Amino acid sequence: MTANHTLVQEFFGARAAGWDARFPGDGPAYAAGAAALGLRPGDAVLDAGCGTGRALPALRSAVGPGGTVIGADLTPQMLDAAVGAGRDRDGRLLLTDVARLPLRSEVLDAVFAAGLVAHLSEPEANLSELARVVRPGGRLALFHPIGRAALAARQGRQITDGDLRAEANLRPVLGASGWRMVAYTDEDALFLVLAVREA
Template identity: 55%
Template structure:
């Protein structure tokens, strides 16, 4: 029981705590992230190619990290497209700056749950390793749907399959995880998306959804 002198947790305080914890976690790892995972870039390129992101469109890399997807996203949309890289952690955006400059991508400090973009502003969203870090999958997917035009794409990717990722973190997969096939199909449908592809392989996770 919460004592009368203890303020109850509010959505605003929970959100501030999430932001603080996320930034603390990734800030301390940003400088060495590519040393550990930089060889994943071919996987990012393959995922972007498989997604079929429209040439000349607006694509947002949500949770861009160090910007490993940005070269492939620029190639996908071509010279006339727009590439935006958004991340919650300033240190990650600092690491992404060289990739962003090469890809002519705008860097935006932003929370994936409250993106600073207009409704239907994007033709495609790319989100690598994002969903598992968010406290409420359906709420986040609803926000991603808000900024995506009808028929636009959401690419969910990780350069390791769910089993490999679970083993890396010393845990066992469960059927109720956000990226399990059943929960992801339900959460995408409830938030304005139609799941069109799902591939949980040994060496990658790839899911594609279209905006309803």
């Protein structure tokens, strides 16, 4: 396990029990983010870095009972909170590193990733791993319930030129990792990047 993994686990592990209570109004944003993937009944989707599983109900609703929903997270306490909230009924939960997924290649139709990009230790390699498990033409949604400026203000920091989530920085990283960016939204109430898996 890398030092970055340890830091991520420590940060989220300490906050897992109260995570949902800190952000009680995020449900509609998660539903909208999941809807942007354009999932169909029977599709297979991964929530990468699923945390407490807030997107799982919307993803399950989109793919229906015949679809596949997987939630993967590195932090055991976050998955415990997902189970405590009953969200394990909406998808299979995996304790795993999204940089090394225990999935065959090209088995998914889409990946939803809320707040994940900022925590990737090797963005290009990690996004390539997400591309590996998605069929050509499949979709990726990089999501956050608030935009970059609003998040920076909440955290008491400034946005820097090196912010990976800036369109100019993220587009080439996605391109180098097997994805083609097709939409970029960064507003106060939504950060959403949509990409398509290249053949």
